[in-house]
Amino acid sequence: MKKVAVILSGCGVYDGSEIYESVLTLLSIEENGATYQCMAPNIEQMHVVNHLSGEPSEGESRNVLIESARLARGEVIDLATASAADYDALIIPGGFGAAKNLSNFAIEGSNSQVNPDVVAFTQAIHKAGKPVGLMCIAPAMTPLLFGQDINFTIGNDPETAGAIEAMGGTHNSCGVDEIVTDQELKVITTPAYMLAGSISEASSGIRKLVEQVIRMA
Amino acid sequence: MKKVAVILSGCGVYDGSEIYESVLTLLSIEENGATYQCMAPNIEQMHVVNHLSGEPSEGESRNVLIESARLARGEVIDLATASAADYDALIIPGGFGAAKNLSNFAIEGSNSQVNPDVVAFTQAIHKAGKPVGLMCIAPAMTPLLFGQDINFTIGNDPETAGAIEAMGGTHNSCGVDEIVTDQELKVITTPAYMLAGSISEASSGIRKLVEQVIRMA
Numbered sequence: 001m002k003k004v005a006v007i008l009s010g011c012g013v014y015d016g017s018e019i020y021e022s023v024l025t026l027l028s029i030e031e032n033g034a035t036y037q038c039m040a041p042n043i044e045q046m047h048v049v050n051h052l053s054g055e056p057s058e059g060e061s062r063n064v065l066i067e068s069a070r071l072a073r074g075e076v077i078d079l080a081t082a083s084a085a086d087y088d089a090l091i092i093p094g095g096f097g098a099a100k101n102l103s104n105f106a107i108e109g110s111n112s113q114v115n116p117d118v119v120a121f122t123q124a125i126h127k128a129g130k131p132v133g134l135m136c137i138a139p140a141m142t143p144l145l146f147g148q149d150i151n152f153t154i155g156n157d158p159e160t161a162g163a164i165e166a167m168g169g170t171h172n173s174c175g176v177d178e179i180v181t182d183q184e185l186k187v188i189t190t191p192a193y194m195l196a197g198s199i200s201e202a203s204s205g206i207r208k209l210v211e212q213v214i215r216m217a
Numbered sequence: 218m219k220k221v222a223v224i225l226s227g228c229g230v231y232d233g234s235e236i237y238e239s240v241l242t243l244l245s246i247e248e249n250g251a252t253y254q255c256m257a258p259n260i261e262q263m264h265v266v267n268h269l270s271g272e273p274s275e276g277e278s279r280n281v282l283i284e285s286a287r288l289a290r291g292e293v294i295d296l297a298t299a300s301a302a303d304y305d306a307l308i309i310p311g312g313f314g315a316a317k318n319l320s321n322f323a324i325e326g327s328n329s330q331v332n333p334d335v336v337a338f339t340q341a342i343h344k345a346g347k348p349v350g351l352m353c354i355a356p357a358m359t360p361l362l363f364g365q366d367i368n369f370t371i372g373n374d375p376e377t378a379g380a381i382e383a384m385g386g387t388h389n390s391c392g393v394d395e396i397v398t399d400q401e402l403k404v405i406t407t408p409a410y411m412l413a414g415s416i417s418e419a420s421s422g423i424r425k426l427v428e429q430v431i432r433m434a
Contacts, residue, residue, distance in 0.1 A: 011228065011236075012287035019228075019288055023240040023416070030417040052286035052293065069269035070229035071236055073410075076269065193290075199240070200247040 002034040002217050005087040005125070007079060007118060008068035009040065009097025013193065014049035016067055018095030021135055021192050023071075024203050025093050028210035034217075037087070038076045040068035041117045046100035046107075064101050079117045084124035089217040091210065092122075094136020094192055105140040110166035114144050126185070131216040133209045135192040143168030146185050153180040155191030177204035179212055188212045219251040219434050222304040222342070224296060224335060225285035226257065226314025230410070231266035233284055235312030238352055238409050240288075241420050242310050245427035251434075254304070255293045257285035258334045263317035263324075281318045296334045301341035306434040308427065309339075311353020311409055322357040327383035331361050343402070348433040350426045352409040360385035363402050370397040372408030394421035396429055405429045 006025060010016020029036045042065040048057040069076045092098060099106035103114045122145050126132055134142060139152040140160070144167060153174035154160055161171035172180045176195040181188050190209040196202035223242060227233020246253045259282040265274040286293045309315060316323035320331045339362050343349055351359060356369040357377070361384060370391035371377055378388035389397045393412040398405050407426040413419035 013290050018290075019236060020240055020243075020290070023237055024244070026237075027241070027416050027420060030415055050283055050286075051289075051291050052283045054291060066267055066269045069267075072268075073230050073235075073237070074268050074271060198247060199244050203244060 002088040002214055003086065004029050004034055004036045004213070005082065005090045006036050006038045007040065007090065007092045007102065007121070008038050008071055008076065009095060009101040010045050010062070010064050011067040011071040012049070012051055013095045014051055014054065015045055015047060015100060016064070016095055016097035017071055017093050018136055018193050019071060020199050020202055021093040021095065021206060024206045025091055025210060028207050029214070032211055032214045034214050038068065038072040039079045039082045040065045040076055041079045041101070041115050043101065043115065064097070079121055082121055084121060084128055087125065087130070089131045089213050090122060090125045091133040091213060092138045094138045094194070096137070098136065098138040099140055103141050105137070109163045112140070114141050119145065129186065131186040131188060131213045133188040133213040135190050135206060135209060136194050139189040140164050142187060142189070146187055150185055150187060151180060151182040152187065152189045153191060155194035157194065176201050177208070179205060179208045181212055186216055219305040219431055220303065221246050221251055221253045221430070222299065222307045223253050223255045224257065224307065224309045224319065224338070225255050225288055225293065226312060226318040227262055227279070227281050228284040228288040229266070229268055230312045231268055231271065232262055232264060232317060233281070233312055233314035234288055234310050235353055235410050236288060237416050237419055238310040238312065238423060241423045242308055242427060245424050246431070249428055249431045251431050255285065255289040256296045256299045257282045257293055258296045258318070258332050260318065260332065281314070296338055299338055301338060301345055304342065304347070306348045306430050307339060307342045308350040308430060309355040311355045311411070313354070315353065315355040316357055320358050322354070326380045331358050336362065346403065348403040348405060348430045350405040350430040352407050352423060352426060353411050356406040357381050359404060359406070363404055367402055367404060368397060368399040369404065369406045370408060372411035374411065393418050394425070396422060396425045398429055403433055
């Protein structure tokens with residue numbers, strides 16, 4: 001049975017992993033006959049956002065690994081301890097956590113960097129010839145992770161796409177129910193909640209991404 | 218288009234709503250051609266649990282409505298402001314939040330009480346002849362919400378079932394991929410993560426529950 005690593009970035013769209021994307025990913029992995037292991041870096045979140053008001057919650061701090069455990073029913077491991085050899089593929093759901101915790105793209109844009117644990121694990125998976133799927137804003141990390149030749153999508157927002165392309169790679173406009181596959185680099189991306197207006201819309205593209213990742217694994 | 222109210226109890230299996238159950242409920246509602254509105258009581262959580270260690274997080278407090286907003290991408294309303302006339306049905310996902318925040322069953326067992334906002338809204342839906350679905354441990358509230366004649370399931374755990382039956386009603390043993398329908402009272406229950414060993418197992422029963430709730434609405 002193929003085993004997919006899933007990197008989470010907290011729990012909640014505004015400061016962590018987008019919950020719907022993450023859960024639909026896990027469901028789809030099982031529905032495609034594979035299994036998964038969630039993992040996350042053991043670092044503090046960039047900040048905590050009150051998801052009712054949309055405002056940062058001043059004076060509050062939360063840990064990415066602990067909040068990711070909340071999303072994953074406690075079944076999460078420290079990304080620093082994960083070995084790429086144990087997995088056949090990797091998927092990184094979106095949410096602002098991908099741009100605030102896994103990287104600092106939300107703040108630094110074209111000058112952003114990716115967390116060292118994320119770089120090490122993802123590049124180990126990639127160098128072993130295994131596919132990597134990224135959704136929503138997570139593809140903002142693709143030029144830094146996979147190099148200048150990467151083809152990716154974050155939907156159709158020209159400003160965000162331009163900020164990513166300034167780091168390298170080529171953005172491809174893509175509908176919410178479609179995926180972009182870089183066949184050479186084995187990297188699959190889909191817009192998910194960069195475009196989705198509903199959970200069933202998000203589901204359509206996520207299912208295609210997971211199916212493609214597992215097919216290429 | 219039928220509109221389903223969904224009462225959340227926070228965000229995370231050990232101190233709030235079970236996230237997978239909640240997300241699968243929302244997806245299934247849309248897949249059945251209906252729409253939804255999430256709502257939650259504006260109260261403090263009983264406590265906060267570190268989902269990595271499984272231990273209570275001493276000195277930390279979180280608000281049920283704010284954390285439910287985290288689960289629902291910000292799209293949640295205060296249960297106290299919701300009107301039953303606006304909805305065709307109600308679903309309450311599980312997670313310990315149902316037994317710690319929506320009620321105090323986790324502490325008081327057979328002597329438990331249900332939060333007044335939950336009682337008022339649920340009974341208004343029920344008295345209007347609209348169906349109510351509850352999953353996982355949430356059916357522990359059914360005798361207090363729907364009276365002595367209720368038929369319900371929480372799976373097959375005799376101790377938990379007995380503690381609920383001491384408040385009234387009749388427990389029916391039920392597999393993870395099945396539902397129990399009280400046709401007279403229009404109350405539908407399923408074990409979900411009281412029994413599920415995987416997200417796809419949980420999905421099977423939840424999909425049946427949502428389909429039945431919407432069919433009866």
